[in-house]
Amino acid sequence: MSSKLRILVPVKRVIDSAIRPRVNKAQTGVETQGVKFSINPFCDIALEEAIRIREGSKSLVEKIHAVSAGSIKSQETLRTALAKGADESTLIDVGDKDLEPLSVAKLLAKVVEAQDSNLVILGKQAIDNDSNQTGQLLAGLLNWPQATNASKVEVEESSGSVTVTREVDGGSETVKAKLPLVITTDLRLNEPRYASLPNIMKAKKKPLKVVKPDDLGVDVSSRLEILKVTEPPVRQAGIIVGSTDELIERLKSAGAV
Amino acid sequence: MRTSLGRAISRARISSRVSASRLSINASRAVLASQPFTEIGNNAGSRTPAISYRAYSKQAKLTKDTYHTERGDYGQLTSEDIAYFKSILPENGVVQDKTDLEIYNQDWMRKYRGSSELVLKPKTTEQVSQILKYCNEKKLAVVPQGGNTGLVGGSVPVFDEVVISLANMNQIQSFDPVTGILVADAGVILENADNFLREQGFIFPLDLGAKGSCHIGGNVATNAGGLRLLRYGSLHGSVLGLQAVLADGTIYNGLSKLRKDNTGYDLKQLFIGSEGTLGIITAVSILCAPKPLAVNAAFLGLDSFEQVQKTFGRAKGELSEILSAFECMDANSQNIVAKYTDLARPLEGSHPFYVLIETSGSNKDHDDAKLEKFLEGLLEDEVIADGVVAQDETQLKNLWQWRELIPEKLGHGGVYKYDVSIPLADMFKLVDDVQARLEEAGVVGDSEEFPAIASVGYGHIGDGNLHLNVPLRRYDEKVEKLLEPFVYEWVSKVNGSISAEHGLGFAKKNYIQYSKDAGSIELIRDLKKLYDPKAILNPYKYV
Structure with missing residues (x-):
């Protein structure tokens, strides 16, 4: 295997992380009309890491390919990725369909094959569905090693091995694997850059290929049915009591003590 | 659908940054305290000045000592006076406790401090009227106070003036979602008014750093400008009417909801920016703007101030109706912000000038296209040297930090x-x-x-x-x-x-002559004499 990296960075268009999502009237999902969408923050971190690996050693990276599965509007997200530093991109146009992680993993496996990728860096989860499954499923489908929740990534150029520090409960864990490899990113890995104007302009000329799931031979039909989406219950307002006696009385009457 | 985790995490990252910068704000204030000459701007969006006064043990020197001011010929507060105020106000409307008085006596920069022994917190305009009528008869000096976030010591007493706090007059009276006209008590906190309006698809036509503490009545009384005056105009335009109580207790009922009214002198304009010297504003009627559905921000690096001006000219022409802010910062200001924050600098190289442009509109695709074309044109014509465009809300907020943290x-x-x-x-x-x-x-x-x-x-x-x-x-x-x-x-x-x-x-009362000629100052003094002949309203200030 060539030691040059061909990095694939899957990115997802989601409701901006700074905006509070609201459940739609039909209770079938969240309201998407008139809401700001941006690149999923974890995907942004994945992209940033790919760019930093290249900045660390130009000769190491052959190309960075960004891919997104979503509606035609996901082109915006890909343009952002291209403006930040991806070389080329693919949109898998699935219309307005909300894909399940397994479908996404299957689609990505096909793109990995088509792009001859040997490193996939993707967000550990998308902040809309919070599934945290796609990276793991993809590694399984490809039969590649995986390093999830990465907070540090070091590529050793000579041996083609990658050392990843992972965020785990109560500390960190360091793992090492040979390429090819799937890495999912955690929050502390890096801080994504701004897209500069000259790069935004250049990004318009970078390739953006659009394909359909059928072109990749993947069936994306859902296995799960969403029955209902509701807001969490509203927290009851507290009361101010006048004395400890009253407090105890209130707690007693509420059955708390 | 579980949307909480990722968002909670991303917020945790953001808020840890915010709290870090708050800490350094506090630290900087501690240094400022020893400096009677310091002043902090009112433009930081993420900051609410009145965090906690009591956290600071340090007190400013009394204003009268720092500036060698003589007390005016005003009455001294007696127990009889206090009994009267207690008879017209609810129990929590009369504050005499020494510790409680501290936050009313000192401004938030701890630059000015008075020694008032009485704070009155009326709940109604009638109560304000009764208070002033009484004070006028007894010639007791008063100082109206809103959120006490001013930068020129206008809202704190100099000597023992009675503080009239509008904090308990905090109700929104009405809102018309068709016309966007809001009528509210003077003591409504700006951010509360804005949050209320946002729920209805509108925004308050004023935004400034102290929004979490300042009162809309105080905003009007001081004619606050803020970050988006460029877009929404001055309060002299957006305020449609107001209600104010004059020194002798007369209630001026000008709470109009009309956009056009050419009958008689436009009296409300006198009170806008009068800083509590002509009367106490108790309610305002204000025209609010629809909430923008799409907001963009770009941060640019420029090589000269000529190019900043060129960029501004072109922004007005090409971005026209969606341009909502145009802020310029020089290299020194940005270097100092960079020194005291861990935020990543938006641009790689260094430039003599930086410009932050914000657009607010109703259609994202339209705005994006317009902004992009505008910026590309500037880059091609070499008016700007470099620039970035925020790709998400977090980046947008961070870009603003480079202006707001200064x-x-x-x-x-x-x-x-x-x-x-x-x-x-x-x-x-x-x-x-x-x-x-x-x-x-x-x-x-x-x-x-x-x-x-x-x-x-x-x-x-x-x-x-x-x-x-x-x-x-x-x-x-x-x-x-x-x-x-x-x-x-x-x-x-x-x-x-x-x-x-x-x-x-x-x-700045001693410097007005640098901006107004003697004739204008005379007219201002004439008006003051007419409306407040005993000069009980906010003395020692303004002119």
């Missing part, structure tokens, strides 16, 4: 602040002239031996409003003598204003 970050060792209006072309010439003057005297430089760090400029270019700041390593009288009255004279020569948006208050 006031606090400059305050690390004390700072002289001037808030001036000058013709656009001359704007940064003032900054350069001040730098040259300080250099010539050998008081400014990069190393510890110099008391002043630099002459720094930033501000609302779109409004012709410059904030000239001279951050200090330590106080040195020489620096002050070089700056004053030099800056005021300079501004006067170009027919500018020595106080663009901060007002006069106590701090």
Whole structure:
């Protein structure tokens, strides 16, 4: 295997992380009309890491390919990725369909094959569905090693091995694997850059290929049915009591003590 | 659908940054306390000044001692007076406890401190009227107070004036979702009003750093400007009417909801920016703007102020109706922010000038296309050297930080602040002239031996409003003598204003002559005599 990296960075268009999502009237999902969408923050971190690996050693990276599965509007997200530093991109146009992680993993496996990728860096989860499954499923489908929740990534150029520090409960864990490899990113890995104007302009000329799931031979039909989406219950307002006696009385009457 | 985890995490990252910067704000204030000459700007969006006064043990010197002021010929408060106030106000409307009085006696910068022994907190306009009628008869001086977030010492007593706090008059009276007209009590906190309006698809036509504490009545009384005056205009335009109580208790009922009304003198305009010297505003009626559905921000690097002006000209033409802010910052201001934050700088290289442009519109695709074309044109014509565009809300907020954090970050060792209006072309010439003057005297430089760090400029270019700041390593009288009255004279020569948006208050009342001629000042004094013959309203200030 060539030691040059061909990095694939899957990115997802989601409701901006700074905006509070609201459940739609039909209770079938969240309201998407008139809401700001941006690149999923974890995907942004994945992209940033790919760019930093290249900045660390130009000769190491052959190309960075960004891919997104979503509606035609996901082109915006890909343009952002291209403006930040991806070389080329693919949109898998699935219309307005909300894909399940397994479908996404299957689609990505096909793109990995088509792009001859040997490193996939993707967000550990998308902040809309919070599934945290796609990276793991993809590694399984490809039969590649995986390093999830990465907070540090070091590529050793000579041996083609990658050392990843992972965020785990109560500390960190360091793992090492040979390429090819799937890495999912955690929050502390890096801080994504701004897209500069000259790069935004250049990004318009970078390739953006659009394909359909059928072109990749993947069936994306859902296995799960969403029955209902509701807001969490509203927290009851507290009361101010006048004395400890009253407090105890209130707690007693509420059955708390 | 579980949306909580990822969002909670991303917020945790953001809020940890925010709290880190808050800490340094507090630290900078602690330094400021020893400096009667310091002042913090009112433009930081993420900050609420009145965090906790009591956290600071340090107190300002009494204003009357610092500035050698003589008490006016006013009545002294008696137990009889207090009994009267207690008879007309609810129990919690009369504050006499020494500790409780502290936050009313001192401004949030801890630059001015009075020694009032009584705070009254009326709940209704009638109560305000009764209080003033009584005070006028007894010739008791009063100082109206809103959120106490002013920058010129206008809302705190100088001696023992009775503080009339509007904090308990905090109800929204009505809102018309068709016309966007809001009627609310003077004591409604700006952010509360804005949050209420956002639920209805509108915004308050004023935004400033102190929004979490300041009152809309105080905003109107001081004619606050803020970050988006460029887009939504001055309060002289958006305020449709107001209700105010005059010194003798007369209630001026001008709470109009009409956009057009050419019957008689437009009296409300007198109260807008009168800083509590003509009457106490108790309610306002204001025209609010629809909430923008799409907001974009770009941060640009430029090589000269000529190019900043060119960019502004083109922004007005090409972005026109969606342009909502145009802020300019010089290299010194950004270097100082960079020194005291861990935020990543938006641009790689260094530039003499930076511009933050914000657009607000109703259609994202339309706005994006417009902004992109505008920026590409600037880049192609080499008007701008570099730039970035926010790709998400977090980046948008972070870009704003580079503007909003300036006031606090400059305050690390004390700072002289001037808030001036000058013709656009001359704007940064003032900054350069001040730098040259300080250099010539050998008081400014990069190393510890110099008391002043630099002459720094930033501000609302779109409004012709410059904030000239001279951050200090330590106080040195020489620096002050070089700056004053030099800056005021300079501004006067170009027919500018020595106080663009901060007002006069106590701090600048002696400098009004640099912006107004003797005839105008005489007219102002005539009006004051007419409306407040015993001069009980907010004495020792304004003119």
